[in-house]
Amino acid sequence: MPEGPETGLTLVCGADRAATAAVAGSLRAAHGVLVAHDLRGRGEGVVHRRVVDDDGGCDSVLELAHGCVACTLREDLLPLLLRLARDPAVRDVVLLLDPGMEPEATAGALHALVPEGADGPVTDVLALRGVVGVIDAGTWLDDAGGDDSLRERGLGLTEDDERTVAQMAVAQAEFADVLVVAGRCPTPWDRVRLDAVLDRLAPRAQRLTVADPPGSAPEVVAELGAEIVTRLAALGPDARRGVVEDAHAPLLRGQPPLARDAGMSLLHVGHRRPFHPERLHAAIDVLLHGTIRARGRVWVASQPEHVLWLEPAGGALQVGSAGTWLAAGGTWDDVDDERRAAAALGWHERFGDREQQLVVLVHDADPAAIVTALDAALLTDDELALGEAAWRRFPDPFEHRHVDPCAELPGVVDEAFTEGER
Template sequence: MSTPVVLVAGLHAQARTATVDRLLHDHPGAVAVHHDLRSVTGGRVERLVRDRSGILDLTEIRLAHGCLTCAVREDLLPELVRRAPAASLLVVDLWDSVEPRSVAEAIDRDETRDTLRLTAVLTALHAEYMPIDITRGDRLTETGLSAADGDERHLAEVLARQIEYATALVLHGGDADDDDLSRRVLTHLAPLTPVHRTTTPPEVRAAALCTVELAERVDPATARLPCDTRTEEITTVVWHRRRPLHPARLFDAVDELVTESVRSRGRFWLVTRPERLLAWDAVAGAVSVEDAGPWLAALPEAAWEMVSPARRTAAALDWDAEYGDRTQHLVFTGPDLDAGRVTALLDSCLLTEAEREAGPAAWTTCPDPFATILALQESA
């Protein structure tokens, strides 16, 4: 019989510890494993194992390479497998800046499935700090929370991914107003994810999760994006169009789009690269545009069997006689966001009717400032 495993992620250590404490209290025989990654770049981590009675083991681990992947592969997985037979529940208390997806996918493997059963991915949030931290443009290196050499991620970027990947969110601390504001923010960032308090955490000893399905909830081609929503001062705007974007006009609009919103994401296409699905991901002023693979309309029909059912379903729902599954689907969230302004700005970046009628030969001559960025990613 496999042992249930729950991941507890979150930048806010106090909230994460309170959540882990509650799980240990509520589940006799549960064991929590935590790796302190402050020295991981030097090839060392400290592993703490505890149950509700206190510390069971505190060991310094030396790694072949100083990175999170090594810590998971060389120590976390073997430790979980070793502890599984005697534990009623295994709680993985993740380091502050760890994004849970990579750890979840490392646990959900064929070779460990008979021993370990991933049942929940929780992100613990401090209700007082979360609404502020999701707007912060600090890099992790500036806050002392980086998890590897050369970690260039931003604090708000990590927080957004921890929130959006989780199967449940757990709020801790703050007063009633903080709790209310946090719930309103989370309504926009992760509208389908249940929110709990540390005093009443979600059920975690359930059926095994499928990490392929978890990934499909956030991957650009299949992501479950928020809908148009307004809760008091917070607004989410959905922009959904068919016509291709002019790369130079969109590039010129990027700064205004990301500074007016706190969080934005989605998928889009440029007239200069009609075969490629591009992913838009921005938070707290930092924006990323990446090539997320081909549109299904650009593939021969026989190749459709090679993609997931979720991808085929998403394409079918978005299918258009002229453009196939090519679509502009971007979502912007921010306080007092001017929905009309965002929509008008994005609409101005679309090909005009005259440009569209000029045809593909003319489209390829459009200046494309994104080409350099995407080429750098391809060569990395």
């Protein structure tokens, strides 16, 4: 069996620029080279890049065609990572993400996009060790349950970026292999609640608590970096290590606790009959308030072929396409063994593999009210009896699709509504 790349790559993400940069700096001391892009000047087509090694830092100002994340990746980051991978003096690379960059989408691009002059993606020459997420113990829970937009915090990547701080905070924590919880919660009870959420949101992640925000003392920096490296090396076989999972992967990987704890609970909703599109659209309101995150695959009656992916968080809703149901023309040979096995085991004589699978992380909402609202959105027996031809004529708020050509990157969801726009 051929050995993998010798040079490693670690992604570091978080909403707090200072704390996240400090954690990335501690890893650089242990690993080698730090690469960071600051996208705050993207509106003027300018991106600031910083590369730090043992000899110091080098700052560059990049003038890109669009100043967007996709252009930064394609035109600068991927070629730079390729050059570093080819440098025998580089042991490991630490990639510090701008707070507005989604780690899952970035990792997907690293796995899929081929830089000019390369025979494959950079992950062919850089071993992705894992993703380190940095969260502020005192503010993360409020951010994850709030509805502030990234633009309001100065973190949006475009003028029309409608993502919320909650979406980003949850995505960064959920995709991490190692979570650094920095600072202190306002009260011991707040810490209990934070741990209860993280147990359910990121059950596979190693968790490291740093009582005070990472400082600049060399011995503290070295100790933190060494501890994170140890945690990355100790990741189990089920760790993601920056791999973007298929939308049909099990929604409860890592065996998160389902029981209610400190007011937090994980609700699994599964049904075989389809949703009425308009009633589902109305019912989504219950997923936007009092929840940390909801995600999963749904089937609306008006689109019997399509698997829709719903991901509400922080007052905003993301809707994406997750392919075609096998019962409606999907090709068995084109899906992985896990999906084939799940479809075969749960095959329904009328609906095939079509079903509803949603997982909701609840904190202030009533789980029973969520179940009731979603149940009411399913087709009634009379509607079910109408048949597929009639279902296709139902008014469908989910028919709209929007694809930004600059955002066509693996892992980027193809549609986003804010609560007010739905």
